[in-house]
Amino acid sequence: MIAFVFFLVALLIGLAKGGLGGMLGALATPLLALVMPAEEAVGMLLPVLMYADLFAVSSYWRRWESRPLKLLLPGSVAGVTIGTYFLTNVSGHMLRSALGVIVLLFTVYKLFEGRLASTSDEPGRGTWQSRWAGVTSGIASGFSSALAHTGGPPVSIYLLQQGLSPHGFVATAALFFAVLNWVKVPYYVYAGLFDFPRPVLLALAVPAVPLGVWAGRQFVRRVEKAVFDRIIVALLAVAGLLLIFD
Secondary structure, three states: OHHHHHHHHHHHHHHHHHHHOHHHHOOHHHHHHOOOOHHHHHHHHHHHHHHHHHHHHHHOOOOOOHHHHHHHHHHHHHHHHHHHHHHHOOOHHHHHHHHHHHHHHHHHHHHOHHHHHOOOOOOOOHHHHOHHHHHHHHHHHHHHHHHHOOOHHHHHHHHHOOOOOHHHHHHHHHHHHHHHHHHHHHHHHHHOOOOOOOHHHHHHHHHHHHHHHHHHHHHOOOOOHHHHHHHHHHHHHHHHHHHHHO
């Protein structure tokens, strides 16, 4: 059962990196945490995400925007520091509950994503133009990413306001999370999250991730994204509730 879920999770990460977006990738940690301790799930997923980042960054090489990255990355280091402290100082039950809350907040974010994208008449204007918006978004993303690999919403909200092209948006987000995942490595080593008792599971990610990337590129051409997102929102809500009340 655990092997099947891990393969499915690696496939979902590949699908997300293949173009279906972080909404799908956000299912990875809560799904895996349903069949193994949450802290073990968080540790095992990091190398899978780093492996998948190779495909995401190479697909959009040099299409990213440097200015948002310069604002997001410093704050993300602080966020990872806070998130790792929280990760290593709470019980497994509290961690599962916190993970469930994060997932439900992510679900709410997705439901109101369209309104957030239209809060300003001109992209990049108002408070979202300030440096503090980028730094704050980086902190929030680093915290939730360290805790549960669900750092997408704060970065997405910020990047939506910057007037980036679709390719620029995806490329900037891909590079940000590729760097952020490397930032998490020494923190996870310090926290003892890289003690893998199941190396066979990690081996399953080797074929699953590129298969997911390929399938994601094919699938996104045939399925309306709005319909797909509604399905994922429902699945996220269920996973979040299971983590909180299980």
